[in-house]
Amino acid sequence: MAGKRKAKASKRNEALGPSKWRMQHGGFSEPIREADPETGLPVVHRRTVDTLGQMLANGTITQEMHDAGAVFRRQFRVAALDQLRAMPLMRIPGGSGDSLSDRQIAAREQVARAVMALGGFESAAGSCVWHVVGLECSVREWALRQGWGGRSVGHAQAQGMLVAALGVLAVVYGLVPRQRAA
Numbered sequence: 001m002a003g004k005r006k007a008k009a010s011k012r013n014e015a016l017g018p019s020k021w022r023m024q025h026g027g028f029s030e031p032i033r034e035a036d037p038e039t040g041l042p043v044v045h046r047r048t049v050d051t052l053g054q055m056l057a058n059g060t061i062t063q064e065m066h067d068a069g070a071v072f073r074r075q076f077r078v079a080a081l082d083q084l085r086a087m088p089l090m091r092i093p094g095g096s097g098d099s100l101s102d103r104q105i106a107a108r109e110q111v112a113r114a115v116m117a118l119g120g121f122e123s124a125a126g127s128c129v130w131h132v133v134g135l136e137c138s139v140r141e142w143a144l145r146q147g148w149g150g151r152s153v154g155h156a157q158a159q160g161m162l163v164a165a166l167g168v169l170a171v172v173y174g175l176v177p178r179q180r181a182a
Contacts (some may be wrong), residue, residue, distance in 0.1 A: 051132060051139060052166075060159070064175040066165035069133045074115055076134035076168050079107035117172045118165050124148040125165035132162055 004049070052073075056066040061177045076082065080100075100108075118125040136155045143158035153161075170176040 005145040023089075034113055051162075054164075055163075061163055061166055062170075065163070068169035068173050068175055069092065069129075069166050072111070072129060072133050072169055075107045075114070076109045078103060079111050080106070081111065082135060114169060114172055118168055124153075124161050125168065127160065129165045129169065133166075137160045 020143075033042060033044055035041065036043050046081045052061070052066050052069045055061045056063065061069075110140060115121055115130060118129060120126050121130065127146060128139075128142060131137045131146055137145075139158050139162055140149055141157050143151075143153050143155050167176075172179055
């Protein structure tokens, strides 16, 4: 009987955290215990470590650069520019079919302004931020697939482009004063 109890206890612990399969595909932060804002019940959050989080932990970028990337990513998601698309509301009975909300239009304008500050959509910095921060591709994947001007670039050069672009975004978003950035 003792063997059965141990098996049940270990299955309960596995259910609380990521599966073994998920753990082998990327790191997680330590569990963060908070209260749910709606119900007040305690919840545990485990955050995956993303490219910007890894770069911040390694000291490659500053906190301001990380925050600028987070602002860009949030605007990108609100603007609904990611590749995952929902079914059009025209096909749903009672759906309006309105393509974009005012909030999405404003977010798209903010994303466009940020990319234009980086040199435009065809520039190395604009392309890197669009794919790595916005679409959440890895730096290596962007360097090999997309690159710049149709050519692949080395991983170290791609990471340097991302660091420089995040520095510019930090100034654009007002997280770093212009005097310090120069």
